[in-house]
Structure formats: structure tokens, C-alpha cells
Amino acid sequence: MNLDALIPDYVRRFQAYVPSKPDHLLMQEYGAPRLHRLNNNENALGPSPAAASVIAGFPPGQAAIYPSGDSYDLRIALGDRCGIAADRFLVGNGSCEVISSVIKAFCQPGDNIITADKTFAVYEWVAEFSGIEARLVPLRDYTFDPQGILDQIGPKTKVLFLCNPNNPTGSYWTRQTLIDFLEKVGGDKIVVVDEAYREYVEDPEYPDSIALMERFPNLVAFRTLSKMYALAGLRVGYLVGAEPVVAVVRRTSVAYSVNALAQQAALAALSDDTAHIAATRSLVREGRAFLCQVCSDLGLETIGGEGNYLMIRTPINDMLMYRRLMKRGMMVRTMTAFRFPGWIRVTYREMSVMVSFAEALAEEMRLMPMISGAT
Amino acid sequence: MYKQPITSKPGSVTARLPFSASFLPLAMELVAKGAGGFGYKDREASSLVLAMEELFSFYARQVAGDSVLEIILEDQGYRLALTLAFQMAHPDLRAFNLTWRVNPDNEESLEMLGPMLAARTVSSLRMDFGADELVVLRVTRDRDYAPARNVALPPPDLTQAIRLVAPSADDVRHFAAMTASSSATFMPKFLTRPGMAADMFAAGHLHALLANSGDWIIGGVLWRPLTDTCLELYGPYLFTNDPDDLVLTLLLDEAIGRIARSAYRGVLRRQGALARHERFFDFLGDLELQGVDGMTKHCVYYYRQLREDSGGVVYCNDPLAAFLHTQYERLCLPRQVRARVSDDAQLRDTSVLAIELEQARSLAIIRPLCAGKDMATNLAAHLELLRRNGISNFQVEINTGRGDDTAFAGPLADTGFVPRLLVPDAGLGDLVIYDHGARDGLS
Numbered sequence: 001m002n003l004d005a006l007i008p009d010y011v012r013r014f015q016a017y018v019p020s021k022p023d024h025l026l027m028q029e030y031g032a033p034r035l036h037r038l039n040n041n042e043n044a045l046g047p048s049p050a051a052a053s054v055i056a057g058f059p060p061g062q063a064a065i066y067p068s069g070d071s072y073d074l075r076i077a078l079g080d081r082c083g084i085a086a087d088r089f090l091v092g093n094g095s096c097e098v099i100s101s102v103i104k105a106f107c108q109p110g111d112n113i114i115t116a117d118k119t120f121a122v123y124e125w126v127a128e129f130s131g132i133e134a135r136l137v138p139l140r141d142y143t144f145d146p147q148g149i150l151d152q153i154g155p156k157t158k159v160l161f162l163c164n165p166n167n168p169t170g171s172y173w174t175r176q177t178l179i180d181f182l183e184k185v186g187g188d189k190i191v192v193v194d195e196a197y198r199e200y201v202e203d204p205e206y207p208d209s210i211a212l213m214e215r216f217p218n219l220v221a222f223r224t225l226s227k228m229y230a231l232a233g234l235r236v237g238y239l240v241g242a243e244p245v246v247a248v249v250r251r252t253s254v255a256y257s258v259n260a261l262a263q264q265a266a267l268a269a270l271s272d273d274t275a276h277i278a279a280t281r282s283l284v285r286e287g288r289a290f291l292c293q294v295c296s297d298l299g300l301e302t303i304g305g306e307g308n309y310l311m312i313r314t315p316i317n318d319m320l321m322y323r324r325l326m327k328r329g330m331m332v333r334t335m336t337a338f339r340f341p342g343w344i345r346v347t348y349r350e351m352s353v354m355v356s357f358a359e360a361l362a363e364e365m366r367l368m369p370m371i372s373g374a375t
Numbered sequence: 376m377y378k379q380p381i382t383s384k385p386g387s388v389t390a391r392l393p394f395s396a397s398f399l400p401l402a403m404e405l406v407a408k409g410a411g412g413f414g415y416k417d418r419e420a421s422s423l424v425l426a427m428e429e430l431f432s433f434y435a436r437q438v439a440g441d442s443v444l445e446i447i448l449e450d451q452g453y454r455l456a457l458t459l460a461f462q463m464a465h466p467d468l469r470a471f472n473l474t475w476r477v478n479p480d481n482e483e484s485l486e487m488l489g490p491m492l493a494a495r496t497v498s499s500l501r502m503d504f505g506a507d508e509l510v511v512l513r514v515t516r517d518r519d520y521a522p523a524r525n526v527a528l529p530p531p532d533l534t535q536a537i538r539l540v541a542p543s544a545d546d547v548r549h550f551a552a553m554t555a556s557s558s559a560t561f562m563p564k565f566l567t568r569p570g571m572a573a574d575m576f577a578a579g580h581l582h583a584l585l586a587n588s589g590d591w592i593i594g595g596v597l598w599r600p601l602t603d604t605c606l607e608l609y610g611p612y613l614f615t616n617d618p619d620d621l622v623l624t625l626l627l628d629e630a631i632g633r634i635a636r637s638a639y640r641g642v643l644r645r646q647g648a649l650a651r652h653e654r655f656f657d658f659l660g661d662l663e664l665q666g667v668d669g670m671t672k673h674c675v676y677y678y679r680q681l682r683e684d685s686g687g688v689v690y691c692n693d694p695l696a697a698f699l700h701t702q703y704e705r706l707c708l709p710r711q712v713r714a715r716v717s718d719d720a721q722l723r724d725t726s727v728l729a730i731e732l733e734q735a736r737s738l739a740i741i742r743p744l745c746a747g748k749d750m751a752t753n754l755a756a757h758l759e760l761l762r763r764n765g766i767s768n769f770q771v772e773i774n775t776g777r778g779d780d781t782a783f784a785g786p787l788a789d790t791g792f793v794p795r796l797l798v799p800d801a802g803l804g805d806l807v808i809y810d811h812g813a814r815d816g817l818s
């Protein structure tokens with residue numbers, strides 16, 4: 001079989017993402033006695049009590065039955081919550097799935113999307129393996145650069161992806177910045193704001209994107225149950241937009257992609273989020289204060305903002321720091337693939353883990369003269 | 376690895392010929408006329424014609440009567456690349472040992488050295504063996520380029536803002552001349568020949584990022600593929616004072632950022648020492664090379680992964696196992712080293728080695744192809760033969776993920792080869808590089 005002849009050029013060029021191995025294998029390979037994941041921005045508190053009890057009580061018989069093909073009840077609940085029609089929501093198998101649907105819905109070969117160079121990579125990846133050009137605009141002061149993006153817009157630009165707050169820098173646009181930007185873009189491009197970490201932001205100036213959709217019907221928001229709601233393992237995220245826009249994206253989405261347990265757990269999680277969000281925010285606040293102080297004491301530069309993560313500049317290359325911390329059972333995210341070589345990103349977790357991480361980091365810093373002396 | 380049926384590309388000439396002596400003139404003519412057609416001078420063309428003559432006659436004798444030879448002559452802008460590919464139903468791989476049928480005590484038998492002779496005239500020669508008993512020989516001949524002329528360098532204390540720029544081919548040409556004028560040490564050939572750097576850049580075989588200040592280019596960094604999994608980085612070359620490594624850091628961070636989402640798993644830098652390298656690279660070790668001028672050069676190997684490591688298992692025995700343990704420990708690489716259980720009696724009688732020759736550095740890179748009972752004698756015979764042919768540097772590369780390679784560990788030690796460093800993920804598994812020399816009192 002001549003496989004090569006079957007593969008489109010843009011797929012041949014694309015390099016598949018390799019997810020990390022399961023914990024037990026990683027621990028064995030690195031000889032680590034424990035493994036704390038501080039790499040995926042998960043919520044260490046786990047799902048809220050209501051969601052937890054739905055998960056624990058899931059009737060096995062339901063596994064034999066197809067779920068609602070369009071997450072019907074979940075969309076009704078989302079609509080009620082936001083005071084808008086349920087048809088303005090499209091639920092996906094994680095928000096990653098709706099990224100794909102949006103690109104498929106609006107882009108054809110020759111078109112382009114625009115996003116930042118140092119942000120969540122999936123917008124760029126989906127565009128590239130679909131044969132769509134991804135134009136990358138450098139961050140300015142670690143923040144999405146409105147003018148830089150506007151300058152890149154061309155006649156073939158279809159979708160602009162903004163990550164608000166940005167993963168990994170934690171910076172975000174206020175309501176006013178977003179409005180100014182939307183006004184300049186005009187109505188003939190789709191503007192996506194990925195709000196995966198919105199529930200972590202406490203600033204009242206943070207935009208209410210749904211409210212802005214009245215005025216800017218080309219605005220689309222992505223949200224997820226993976227982060228604050230701690231359902232990453234069940235894969236639920238959604239998109240919300242003006243009805244005509246969502247109707248188009250629905251055409252390129254696969255029905256039945258969200259499983260029954262995920263739909264039910266998401267419903268429960270949304271119904272019971274006040275205390276959960278407060279507790280998570282407090283955990284993040286405490287973790288941030290602690291870790292920023294630790295880094296400052298160790299003389300390490302940090303970049304952080306909103307979201308449950310912090311970037312730390314490492315005195316050795318980030319890949320080596322990752323491996324060294326892995327040996328100590330601490331899994332962080334290297335930032336090379338985010339185009340921030342020499343930085344790691346650490347997820348805030350419960351204080352006991354933060355303290356262990358700080359000890360591991362301090363120990364590495366103590367050993368640093370020996371590591372760097374090895375020429 | 377070459378495996379596709381030949382499809383013609385715009386810059387290439389391709390042909391399939393019966394692989395027998397009577398077609399030798401046609402094969403030579405094809406190279407001569409093809410090179411001329413691509414605009415290469417006679418002198419450049421004639422070395423490839425000679426290589427074709429030597430390789431064709433040497434290997435045509437080894438193959439079965441009905442074999443077919445596929446020839447690709449490709450103009451890569453800065454060099455001509457000639458690929459010869461053929462299948463051997465039951466290859467007698469001994470034929471690919473340079474030393475086969477050569478008796479070093481008998482000058483006459485040096486006549487058998489077709490590949491050696493071919494290698495002398497070209498820039499590089501390499502043999503690869505693929506699936507389906509496919510043999511691929513590649514030779515390249517660089518265009519002749521004028522050496523760099525002196526150009527002006529910026530004053531050492533420029534104060535204007537620094538900008539990183541994606542250069543044009545002309546910028547790369549000028550930058551190469553600047554590196555030559557700055558008498559930087561460890562210059563790859565393409566920087567000493569600015570036209571070559573520009574042509575390589577235009578062909579997409581070289582990438583670069585420059586730093587500008589005002590009207591001046593004040594530094595730059597270059598990179599190009601070394602293997603399918605590894606890039607090689609050159610520089611940064613800096614022409615002004617950079618007391619806080621500001622320009623160096625800008626260049627390296629941006630360059631690594633640009634290649635971070637590529638197919639490559641790592642970046643290697645093997646030049647002189649880089650002060651305060653640790654933020655960018657892991658230190659792997661260093662190798663000595665005897666220059667053609669008699670001077671010894673230290674190549675310091677630095678490396679950085681581009682992706683989080685995904686682990687691996689190596690099967691091998693001491694002394695290699697001990698070396699690997701130390702390296703894996705030092706570099707914190709998650710690898711398990713397990714004892715290799717193999718019965719030497721099961722080995723075939725003869726081992727096979729492939730050689731890559733690089734004339735400019737008088738360097739032979741030896742790569743095991745097949746393990747065999749005669750590994751130590753075969754290695755020794757190759758050393759002897761290559762030495763007689765004026766080669767003064769020897770390196771052996773073995774893949775930790777390949778049993779035929781790791782089987783060479785004992786014989787390598789017996790013949791005076793010393794493992795010097797390990798390049799993670801650079802081959803099938805990691806690559807261990809040995810050299811051979813009187814360094815540290817070893818011989």
C-alpha cells in the first residue's frame with residue numbers, strides 16, 4: 001500500500017500530539033515514589049458534592065442506552081442559567097471538540113485563522129491539520145495584542161481565536177478592550193473567546209461575553225466543565241453564540257459525542273457551583289500567594305495572572321527541569337511547546353502538594369551550581 | 376529512508392538502468408550531462424562522475440545479474456546529490472564492508488576500494504540499508520564557492536533597540552561573511568563560504584534568525600536538520616558586546632520557540648563551549664577532532680529536548696550498560712537498562728559496518744549494520760584501512776534501540792573505542808557516540 005500517496009500534504013507535515021503516559025508507568029520510568037500532576041490545570045478539589053454523587057450513583061444500565069444526541073437537558077439548563085435560548089448552545093466532548101467544529105464550519109483551504117503565538121495550541125493544530133493557515137501574532141507584554149491581530153486580518157481570514165484569560169500567561173482582556181476590538185474587527189469575521197478559565201477571574205471588568213453577543217452577533221464563547229467544574233475526565237465543554245452562528249457550527253458537529261454520565265454530571269455541577277467555586281478560588285488564592293513567595297525567595301521570575309496556574313522561569317532548560325522534578329514525583333508542564341523555552345507552568349493545588357512542590361523546587365535550586373557546573 | 380518508487384521532481388534527473396557493467400558508460404554520461412544541465416562546472420561534475428564510476432563498478436559486481444539500479448541526481452542549489460538505490464535478493468552484505476577482500480598488506484588489493492576512491496572526490500558518502508533488502512548509496516558534491524571576503528563589523532557598543540528579523544538569503548550571505556570576518560571559532564563550512572549559506576537557506580536546508588540594531592546585523596543563530604528526529608543549531612554568533620547575554624537569550628529563545636512545534640524531538644549544538652549554557656541546553660560531553668591542520672579541536676555537545684520525554688528500555692550489557700547508567704542518571708532520562716540475553720554462538724560469522732566519510736574534517740563515522748562473530752577484527756581492519764587512506768578521526772554511532780548495534784559494545788571496547796557521549800532520542804532510541812584516540816591515556 002502506498003500510504004504516502006493517500007495523505008494530504010498538510011497532514012503529512014503535521015506532528016501528532018503525544019499525551020503523557022499513565023501515572024503508574026511514569027512513576028516506574030522515573031523511579032518516583034509518588035506522582036503529583038501539576039501539569040494539566042485540573043481542579044484538585046474534584047467535582048462538587050452534587051456532581052460527585054451523580055457520578056457515584058450512575059446506574060450501570062444507562063451505559064447501554066445512547067445519551068441525548070444534543071445534550072438536550074444540559075442545554076436547557078445552560079439556557080435558563082444565562083437567560084437565553086437553549087439553541088444557542090452546542091455541547092461537545094470537551095471544548096476541544098467545538099474548536100474543530102468551528103474551523104470546519106467556516107474555513108476551507110485558502111482561508112486562515114488568527115491567534116497568538118504563545119497560547120493554547122489546539123486552535124493552531126486543528127487549523128494546520130485541516131489545511132487552514134494559522135496566522136500567529138506575538139503576545140505583547142504577555143497579553144493578546146489587539147492591534148497585532150487586526151493587522152493580520154485579510155480577506156481570507158475567517159476566525160479569530162482569543163484565549164481569555166490566556167493559557168499559559170494568565171493575562172486577560174477587560175470588557176472595554178474586547179468591545180474596542182470587536183468594533184474594529186467589524187461583523188464579517190467570527191471572533192471566538194475561549195473562556196476555559198473564566199470562573200477563576202474575580203475582576204468585575206472581565207467581560208460578560210454572552211451579554212456582548214446582542215451587539216456583536218459574530219462573537220462566540222467557548223466554555224468548559226473541565227477546569228473549575230473538575231469534570232476533565234468526563235469531557236464536556238460547550239460553545240455559545242448567536243443562534244444563526246450556532247446553527248452553522250452544528251452542521252459540522254458529531255451528534256452523540258457527549259456521553260450520558262458527562263451530561264448528567266455537568267447538569268449537577270452547574271446546579272451546585274456557588275460553594276465549589278468559592279472553595280476553588282480560595283485554594284487558588286492561597287496557592288498563588290504561597291508559590292509566588294517561594295519563587296521570589298528562590299530568586300525565580302514568574303508570570304501569572306488569572307487561572308489556576310503560574311509560569312516559572314527556570315535556571316536550567318525546562319525539559320531538564322521537568323525530568324528532574326519528575327524524579328521527585330512532581331509533574332509540571334514544560335513551556336517549550338508553548339514557545340516559552342526555559343519556563344515551566346505549575347497548576348495550583350491543595351497546600352500539602354504545594355508545600356511538597358516548593359521543597360522539591362528548593363532542593364533543585366540548591367543543586368543548581370552542580371548541574372550548571374558540568375561543562 | 377528511501378522507499379518510494381521514483382517520482383521526478385523539477386530539480387532532479389531520474390533513471391532506471393540494468394545494473395551491469397555494460398551500462399556503466401550510460402550511467403556516467405547521465406551524471407555528467409545532468410550536472411552540466413543543472414549548471415555545475417566541469418570540475419564539480421567530474422567528481423560525481425568518478426564517484427559513479429567507482430561505485431557502479433564496485434557494486435555491479437556484487438549484485439545478481441538481473442538487478443536494476445535506480446539513479447537520482449538532484450540539484451539542491453548548493454550541491455548535487457546523487458542517490459543510487461538497488462535491491463539485492465540475497466545480499467552478501469560483506470560486500471558493504473570496506474575491508475572485504477582487502478588485505479592491507481597487499482597494495483594491489485587496494486584496487487578493490489571503489490567506495491574509498493569514490494569518497495575521496497566527493498563531499499560526503501553514505502550507505503543506508505532499508506527494508507526489502509534495499510541498498511541506498513548517497514554521495515554529494517558541494518558547489519565550489521569563493522571563500523568569504525572581509526566585511527565591516529558593527530562597533531562593539533551599539534545602543535539602539537534590538538530587533539529580531541527573519542532574514543532573506545542575501546541577509547544570510549552577509550551574515551556568513553560577518554561571522555568569517557569576526558574570526559569566530561567553529562565555523563561550519565557554509566559560513567566560511569557565504570554563497571553556500573545563502574543557497575542552502577534558499578533551498579530550505581538551512582534556517583536562520585538574525586538580531587539587528589540600527590542598520591547593523593549584530594548577531595544570529597542558524598539551524599538545520601541533522602537526522603529525522605534531531606536538528607543541529609549553530610551559534611549564536613554575536614558581533615557586539617553582550618554582557619548580560621541579552622542578545623544571546625533573545626536569539627536562542629526565539630529560535631527554540633520557532634522549532635518547538637516541529638517534528639523534531641531535540642536540538643543538538645556541537646561547537647565550542649557556550650558559557651552559561653544551562654538555561655538553554657543540557658551538557659552531553661565533548662569530542663576531540665584532529666584538524667587537517669594538525670590542531671586539535673574540542674567539540675562540545677549540548678542538547679535540549681523539544682518534547683517531554685516518553686521513556687524507553689535498552690537491552691545491553693557492560694561496559695555499555697555502565698556507561699548508559701551514568702549518562703541516564705546524570706541527564707535524568709527515564710530509561711530502563713536491562714541485561715541483553717543473547718548467545719554469541721547464534722551470531723552470523725561476519726559483521727557489517729557502514730561508513731560515512733567527511734573529507735573536510737578527515738572524519739569517518741562508522742555505523743554497525745549487522746553484528747557478527749568477527750566484530751572486533753572487522754572494526755580493527757576498518758580502522759587500519761581508513762588510517763591508510765589518511766583519515767584521522769573515527770567515530771562510531773550506535774543506536775540503543777537496535778540489538779545489532781548494542782552487540783558491538785564489547786568489541787568496540789576491545790578495539791580501543793571509548794563511549795564519550797549520548798545524544799537522547801537522536802536515532803533508534805538514543806545515540807551513543809564513541810571515538811578512538813589516545814585521549815585520557817586510552818588508545
Ligand SMILES: Cc1ncc(COP(=O)(O)O)c(C=O)c1O
Nearest residue numbers: 094095096120167196224226237
Ligand atoms: C484555554 C483552554 N481551552 C480549552 C481547553 C480544553 O478544555 P476541554 O477539556 O474542555 O477540551 C484547555 C485545557 O487545557 C485550555 O487551557
